[in-house]
Amino acid sequence: MGRQLQAERMRQDLTQESVFLAAGINRATLQNIEAGRGNPTIITLLRIAHVLGVPLAELVG
Template sequence: MHQPEDDAWLNDHARVLGDRIRTERSRRKLTQEQLHLNAGISRDVLQRIEAGRHNPTFFTLLRIARVLDVPLADLVR
C-alpha cells in the first residue's frame, strides 16, 4: 500500500470530522456549551475538534456521539 508523503490527509480528515460534529450539533440545536457540558469535555477541546485542530481520543468521540445521539461511525466515516 502506498503511503502519503505527508500528513496533510490527516488534517483533511480532522476538518471533516469537525464539520460533521458541528453540523450534527447545529441540527440538534445544541450550543457548544451544551455539548461540552453534557459530554464531559472542555469547551476548548470541543472548539478545537470542530475546527479540525485536535486529535480527539476514542472516548471523547464516544462521549460526543452519545450526546448527539448518533452512531460513532456516522461521525468518523
C-alpha cells in the same frame, strides 16, 4: 470529522456549551475538534456521539 460534528450539533439546535458540558469535556476540546485541530481520543468522540445520539461512525465517517 469536525464539520460532521458541527453540522449534527447545529441540526439538533444544540450549543457548544450544552454538548461539552453533557459530554464531560472542556470547551477548548470541542472547539478544536469542530475546527479540525487536534487529535481527540476515542473516549472523547464516544462521549460526544452519545450526547448527540448518533453512532460514532456518523461523526467520523
